[in-house]
Amino acid sequence: MVADLSPATAWSNWVGNQAFTPRFAAAPRDEKEVAALVHDASERGYGVRVAGARHSFTPIVETDGLLLDLSRLRGVVATDPERKRATAMAGTLIRDFYEPLWSAGLALKNQGDIDTQQIAGAVATATHGSGIRNTCFSGVVRGARLVTATGEIRDIDESEPDLLRAAQVSIGMLGVMTRLELEVTDTYRLSEQVDLWPWEAVLERWDELVHAHRHFGFFWLPTEESAALYNLSSHDQTMADKCYVKLYDDAPPDRPDSAAVGRRTDRCYRIYPMLYDPNFHELEYFVPLALGRDALSAMRDLMLRSLPDSIFPLEVRTVGPDDAYLSPNYKTATTVISVSGQPGTDYWGYLRSVDALLSQFSARVHWGKLHFLSAERLHTLYPEAHRFIDLRRELDPAGMFLNDHLRELFA
Numbered sequence: 001m002v003a004d005l006s007p008a009t010a011w012s013n014w015v016g017n018q019a020f021t022p023r024f025a026a027a028p029r030d031e032k033e034v035a036a037l038v039h040d041a042s043e044r045g046y047g048v049r050v051a052g053a054r055h056s057f058t059p060i061v062e063t064d065g066l067l068l069d070l071s072r073l074r075g076v077v078a079t080d081p082e083r084k085r086a087t088a089m090a091g092t093l094i095r096d097f098y099e100p101l102w103s104a105g106l107a108l109k110n111q112g113d114i115d116t117q118q119i120a121g122a123v124a125t126a127t128h129g130s131g132i133r134n135t136c137f138s139g140v141v142r143g144a145r146l147v148t149a150t151g152e153i154r155d156i157d158e159s160e161p162d163l164l165r166a167a168q169v170s171i172g173m174l175g176v177m178t179r180l181e182l183e184v185t186d187t188y189r190l191s192e193q194v195d196l197w198p199w200e201a202v203l204e205r206w207d208e209l210v211h212a213h214r215h216f217g218f219f220w221l222p223t224e225e226s227a228a229l230y231n232l233s234s235h236d237q238t239m240a241d242k243c244y245v246k247l248y249d250d251a252p253p254d255r256p257d258s259a260a261v262g263r264r265t266d267r268c269y270r271i272y273p274m275l276y277d278p279n280f281h282e283l284e285y286f287v288p289l290a291l292g293r294d295a296l297s298a299m300r301d302l303m304l305r306s307l308p309d310s311i312f313p314l315e316v317r318t319v320g321p322d323d324a325y326l327s328p329n330y331k332t333a334t335t336v337i338s339v340s341g342q343p344g345t346d347y348w349g350y351l352r353s354v355d356a357l358l359s360q361f362s363a364r365v366h367w368g369k370l371h372f373l374s375a376e377r378l379h380t381l382y383p384e385a386h387r388f389i390d391l392r393r394e395l396d397p398a399g400m401f402l403n404d405h406l407r408e409l410f411a
């Protein structure tokens, strides 16, 4: 038996819409301790889940067994500028990559709106940024170290493509990730253009915006008060029914760094992160890129009809295709559509309408954000879900890494 298994205190996520008290909690110091803890839990018949940085809105951390905190397994442990690879411990925050990579002439290929997630947590749910020439974080995973249900430490790499594709998006169901190898890129700087555009202008120029820029995304603001909910500001007094458009391109070498609002040029990692207050929870669906424009028009109509439940901005991004079995971008580039609401308010009717609408566009879901996916829809939308489930059963026949929410979809 492992000595320092302590009774746990209550756990809750970033915004407080998920909370539970596990039976035990532990914060192992190294991979051997992780293996011993998992082995012990398996012998005693406890479930095990890992908490990352608490930024998921769905019940994907919850357990009534042992909750592991891997924040002591933190740091970039290797960089390889020739092969464009970086290896980091599972509890490394996205922002922890910046300086070690930059000093090796490297950078993350892409990233999302915040940089406070742990890398294993971000990879587990296919966390993404924007731009069809880049994949989500899971798409750049080239290797992983996994503690499986027996407590065995197993290295997965490109020589086992089936297992790697399952591990790239696994929502913690294959075991405990202790380190990850990522494909990275040479350092780059970004130039930003942020402007308010009419909705029609964005849709008219959709193809150009998606294809001609490294990274394009926008927030559509259904009402005047919408922008402030996501800390978006503009000198323009009227923001209702406008799009807060963000365009990013590689900065030419002769362009100096600049901090000008809406026109910054800087190291990539200083440009990406935004500031969010914990005042929302979010649903985010992915529709095939070719259906994006039609889905967006339908979403705007729905949101205008759904006011005042729909005052949070509609966020729109794109993501490139990858091969991970549970990825929302599996074999297809996607238009990513996100809506939010205020915790404590009953806006479930609106969310269900969004789900029903986007289902007509073959929408897949963000595993870390609110969704209404059923097992039946999972198998229709994710053609390799059965392969993921077969591998999950092989690695964890007793289902010790499942919880009630995941069991409904993946048992």
Ligand SMILES: Cc1cc2nc3c(=O)[nH]c(=O)nc-3n(C[C@H](O)[C@H](O)[C@H](O)COP(=O)(O)OP(=O)(O)OC[C@H]3O[C@@H](n4cnc5c(N)ncnc54)[C@H](O)[C@@H]3O)c2cc1C
Pocket: 014, 049, 050, 051, 052, 053, 054, 055, 056, 057, 060, 061, 070, 090, 091, 111, 112, 113, 114, 116, 117, 118, 119, 120, 121, 122, 123, 124, 125, 126, 127, 128, 129, 171, 172, 173, 175, 176, 177, 178, 276, 366, 368, 369
């Ligand atoms: C303000 C905010 C902004 C966001 N912006 C974006 C965005 O721009 N793009 C986007 O795609 N998503 C975004 N998200 C969602 C977020 O990136 C994902 O929910 C992500 O999974 C959270 O990572 P985390 O480290 O907090 O992990 P958690 O939420 O704590 O955990 C996520 C999952 O990973 C599992 N897990 C964590 N570590 C391990 C491990 N070592 N081994 C096995 N399983 C593990 C957990 O059990 C859980 O199932 C945002 C969320 C918030 C709150």
